[in-house]
Amino acid sequence: xxxxxxxxxxxxxxxxxxxxxxxxxxxxxxxxxxxxxxxxxxxxxxxxxxxxxxxxxxxxxxxxxxxxxxxxxxxxxxxxxxxxxxxxxxxxxxxxxxxxxxxxxxxxxxxxxxxxxxxxxxxxxxxxxxxxxxxxxxxxxxxxxxxxxxxxxxxxxxxxxxxxxxxxxxxx
Amino acid sequence: xxxxxxxxxxxxxxxxxxxxxxxxxxxxxxxxxxxxxxxxxxxxxxxxxxxxxxxxxxxxxxxxxxxxxxxxxxxxxxxxxxxxxxxxxxxxxxxxxxxxxxxxxxxxxxxxxxxxxxxxxxxxxxxxxxxxxxxxxxxxxxxxxxxxxxxxxxxxxxxxxxxxxxxxxxxxxxxxxxxxxxxxxxxxxxxxxxxxxxxxxxxxxxxxxxxxxxxxxxxxxxxxxxxxxxxxxxxxxxxxxxxxxxxxxxxxxxxxxxxxxxxxxxxxxxxxxxxxxxxxxxxxxxxxxxxxxxxxxxxxxxxxxxxxxxxxxxxxxxxxxxxxxxxxxxxxxxxxxxxxxxxxxxxxxxxxxxxxxxxxxxxxxxxxxxxxxxxxxxxxxxxxxxxxxxxxxxxxxxxxxxxxxxxxxxxxxxxxxxxxxxxxxxxxxxxxxxxxxxxxxxxxxxxxxxxxxxxxxxxxxxxxxxxxxxxxxxxxxxxxxxxxxxxxxxxxxxxxxxxxxxxxxxxxxxxxxxxxxxxxxxxxxxxxxxxxxxxxxxxxxxxxxxxxxxxxxxxxxxxxxxxxxxxxxxxxxxxxxxxxxxxxxxxxxxxxxxxxxxxxxxxxxxxxxxxxxxxxxxxxxxxxxxxxxxxxxxxxxxxxxxxxxxxxxxxxxxxxxxxxxxxxxxxxxxxxxxxxxxxxxxxxxxxxxxxxx
Numbered sequence: 001x002x003x004x005x006x007x008x009x010x011x012x013x014x015x016x017x018x019x020x021x022x023x024x025x026x027x028x029x030x031x032x033x034x035x036x037x038x039x040x041x042x043x044x045x046x047x048x049x050x051x052x053x054x055x056x057x058x059x060x061x062x063x064x065x066x067x068x069x070x071x072x073x074x075x076x077x078x079x080x081x082x083x084x085x086x087x088x089x090x091x092x093x094x095x096x097x098x099x100x101x102x103x104x105x106x107x108x109x110x111x112x113x114x115x116x117x118x119x120x121x122x123x124x125x126x127x128x129x130x131x132x133x134x135x136x137x138x139x140x141x142x143x144x145x146x147x148x149x150x151x152x153x154x155x156x157x158x159x160x161x162x163x164x165x166x167x168x169x170x171x172x
Numbered sequence: 173x174x175x176x177x178x179x180x181x182x183x184x185x186x187x188x189x190x191x192x193x194x195x196x197x198x199x200x201x202x203x204x205x206x207x208x209x210x211x212x213x214x215x216x217x218x219x220x221x222x223x224x225x226x227x228x229x230x231x232x233x234x235x236x237x238x239x240x241x242x243x244x245x246x247x248x249x250x251x252x253x254x255x256x257x258x259x260x261x262x263x264x265x266x267x268x269x270x271x272x273x274x275x276x277x278x279x280x281x282x283x284x285x286x287x288x289x290x291x292x293x294x295x296x297x298x299x300x301x302x303x304x305x306x307x308x309x310x311x312x313x314x315x316x317x318x319x320x321x322x323x324x325x326x327x328x329x330x331x332x333x334x335x336x337x338x339x340x341x342x343x344x345x346x347x348x349x350x351x352x353x354x355x356x357x358x359x360x361x362x363x364x365x366x367x368x369x370x371x372x373x374x375x376x377x378x379x380x381x382x383x384x385x386x387x388x389x390x391x392x393x394x395x396x397x398x399x400x401x402x403x404x405x406x407x408x409x410x411x412x413x414x415x416x417x418x419x420x421x422x423x424x425x426x427x428x429x430x431x432x433x434x435x436x437x438x439x440x441x442x443x444x445x446x447x448x449x450x451x452x453x454x455x456x457x458x459x460x461x462x463x464x465x466x467x468x469x470x471x472x473x474x475x476x477x478x479x480x481x482x483x484x485x486x487x488x489x490x491x492x493x494x495x496x497x498x499x500x501x502x503x504x505x506x507x508x509x510x511x512x513x514x515x516x517x518x519x520x521x522x523x524x525x526x527x528x529x530x531x532x533x534x535x536x537x538x539x540x541x542x543x544x545x546x547x548x549x550x551x552x553x554x555x556x557x558x559x560x561x562x563x564x565x566x567x568x569x570x571x572x573x574x575x576x577x578x579x580x581x582x583x584x585x586x587x588x589x590x591x592x593x594x595x596x597x598x599x600x601x602x603x604x605x606x607x608x609x610x611x612x613x614x615x616x617x618x619x620x621x622x623x624x625x626x627x628x629x630x631x632x633x634x635x636x637x638x639x640x641x642x643x644x645x646x647x648x649x650x651x652x653x654x655x656x657x658x659x660x661x662x663x664x665x666x667x668x669x670x671x672x673x674x675x676x677x678x679x680x681x682x683x684x685x686x687x688x689x690x691x692x693x694x695x696x697x698x699x700x701x702x703x704x705x706x707x708x709x710x711x712x713x714x715x716x717x718x719x720x721x722x723x724x725x726x727x728x729x730x731x732x733x734x735x736x737x738x739x740x741x742x743x744x745x746x747x748x749x750x751x752x753x754x755x756x757x758x759x760x761x762x763x764x765x766x767x768x769x770x771x772x773x774x775x776x777x778x779x780x781x782x783x784x785x786x787x788x789x790x791x792x793x794x795x796x797x798x799x800x801x802x803x804x805x806x807x808x809x810x811x812x813x814x815x816x817x818x819x820x821x822x823x824x825x826x827x828x829x830x831x832x833x834x835x836x837x838x839x840x841x842x843x844x845x846x847x848x849x850x851x852x853x854x855x856x857x858x859x860x861x862x863x864x865x
Contacts, residue, residue, distance in 0.1 A: 012357045014345040015375055016749035021218040021762055025203055025225070031765055043373060043808055050808055052378045136214045137205060137221055139350055139749075140357045 022137030180687020184610030311850025321706025373808030389733025397435030409489025419715025459495025475850030754819020
């Protein structure tokens with residue numbers, strides 16, 4: 001499992017697909033393929049207002065990765081330092097086993113090379129101390145690139161502040 | 173060894189002009205981000221991000237061309253810049269000798285980067301400068317001018333601090349500008365309430381506190397009922413109104429018939445909800461915004477709706493209030509003077525050909541009435557117009573009635589298209605001049621007005637990929653050929669920029685650090701007890717003697733909108749984050765990949781009646797014009813409305829990705845080349861019949 005996590009604030013996401021475009025530009029993702037994606041689900045009427053959920057998807061970089069197990073050549077590899085699952089381009093034979101194996105449809109087909117490519121959390125950017133392009137370029141900054149402990153701490157903090165707000169008449 | 177650099181500039185994928193940060197490696201643009209010094213993050217909307225794909229797309233004019241066949245035959249010969257410019261100058265000289273300089277018209281898409289086009293027209297002595305605003309914001313602009321002496325955009329919105337905002341069809345989170353969308357989301361995150369009114373559900377509606385699907389064309393009824401509740405229950409800001417509003421008694425008397433229960437019948441919005449909006453807004457005042465909209469070329473009488481919306485803001489005292497409508501502060505407010513190129517040439521006093529400011533005294537001349545131009549060209553009245561320069565503007569594809577334009581163009585001695593894109597107008601032009609893209613040229617310094625005014629600069633990031641020239645180079649060269657070179661005294665863009673900055677202590681170099689120059693450390697607020705409005709009374713004129721004298725009522729008694737004729741729907745168009753500017757976005761390799769065509773959204777009840785299901789191809793027709801488009805069925809569009817995304821149905825074969833994809837909304841808006849009261853085309857008074865193919 002990669003040690004990172006990308007969280008999404010549903011309240012801020014506007015489904016504009018800036019993440020997809022920034023990713024495509026940064027990683028030269030060929031026509032038709034998307035490393036990350038936003039899948040709008042809805043609208044559904046919730047208390048009189050039709051709401052929509054924008055589901056952000058990118059690779060989970062699984063610990064026990066289906067794609068890695070399916071890959072016959074070792075092209076689907078894990079970076080030891082941080083657990084990112086990425087494709088070693090020169091080893092990929094284009095058999096698409098990983099495409100079939102992944103339950104979330106993450107590996108993508110590169111029509112230009114006849115090989116698979118996929119989200120690698122912009123490893124080249126991480127190595128320069130920068131964030132993945134999808135997070136960096138997000139129009140409303142609804143995506144956050146972080147570590148699980150930081151992310152959970154942040155969630156707790158937001159929850160605590162909300163509780164305090166609700167109780168403030170009683171407390172202060 | 174690779175050489176990398178970062179250049180700060182301004183985007184031009186739409187008219188939002190967002191500040192950008194461009195990463196360049198060995199002379200090649202790698203990525204375009206939002207300017208973090210402005211946004212606090214590298215955020216940039218998908219269109220801005222797709223600027224890289226735009227730059228490296230070869231499907232654009234690459235060298236000057238002169239027509240070599242009939243107009244519209246698509247036959248061209250490549251010429252040198254000297255030959256093209258000489259050709260244009262000779263033709264313009266001929267037109268000026270025979271008809272005077274006023275026989276030369278130019279249109280663009282407005283904004284602060286139009287200085288050099290306007291300077292050129294002033295230099296040669298033509299008053300006939302036009303913008304595309306006839307199909308955009310003319311009515312809201314002229315309404316605001318008439319009521320508060322402000323343009324649509326000489327005020328901004330303090331979204332971040334706003335507690336309650338009511339929005340009428342302004343799809344802020346899809347038809348978006350990066351900074352504005354961020355601020356609106358910040359407002360909602362901070363607990364601000366957004367009430368969204370539209371004839372269809374949008375992503376903006378999905379973030380709203382309340383969403384009301386209003387009966388099409390009845391927004392004015394809702395606004396009048398809101399005013400009714402507010403004045404009858406003394407919910408307004410008494411101090412502000414006493415100080416600044418002219419015509420409260422007139423207003424009170426005027427709105428009496430327009431009760432919430434009356435408005436419920438018109439709008440379909442329950443009376444108690446209307447009352448609630450009025451009370452909730454009043455509770456939050458003055459941190460309230462009744463958003464007057466941007467693209468407001470809706471109805472013939474749209475002007476009154478916009479005046480009434482601004483009236484609501486005045487009643488809430490939201491002008492120059494935290495969380496309200498704030499007057500945009502310019503360089504002068506921060507103690508700086510920026511020289512504008514247009515100031516070099518005297519204003520042209522000759523009467524315009526379209527009647528703006530004369531025949532229509534309440535319509536400001538500064539943006540013009542482009543919809544009148546074909547009629548002027550055809551009739552030669554009030555005087556002949558024989559040459560037309562379409563500057564980064566495609567009137568045939570973006571204004572109603574393409575065939576009327578094409579017929580009028582036949583009467584011209586010269587039609588020039590200057591563009592970074594292939595346009596439909598260029599297809600009929602005599603000369604096509606390729607402009608260097610926004611990443612390949614430097615433009616004039618602009619002031620980003622607001623609470624903290626800044627200077628910003630679009631500057632050249634890379635060398636032009638093709639044989640193109642900047643607008644500076646083009647208009648300077650034309651002015652020189654017409655003997656008016658003295659009005660373009662600068663050697664190049666940088667010299668012009670430094671001239672603009674003379675006396676400020678800043679130079680071109682100061683933009684390199686963070687792309688913008690802050691003119692004020694702190695927000696500048698005017699004293700709310702001493703506001704001045706640029707109207708005859710110096711106040712907000714809910715009752716306007718000026719208008720009444722011109723035969724225009726200050727507010728017009730409400731009339732129900734025309735119901736769609738049997739078996740037709742009202743055509744409504746809009747934008748999304750990926751596509752706003754049809755010419756620039758629809759053929760973009762990435763944006764087109766993500767949304768390659770538009771669809772016609774109709775209500776299930778109508779779909780059932782005509783027997784169609786999702787993705788069926790239909791023929792949409794209006795006044796003898798037909799387009800083909802696929803259907804999407806949604807209960808979240810009003811049963812009387814057919815909605816489509818603007819900017820598709822591309823007629824130019826050279827734009828291979830967007831050519832022929834989807835339908836053109838403006839083609840269907842036949843007969844809408846009219847002057848509404850606010851100077852707008854009444855685009856949303858189009859009714860279409862739909863049949864399955």
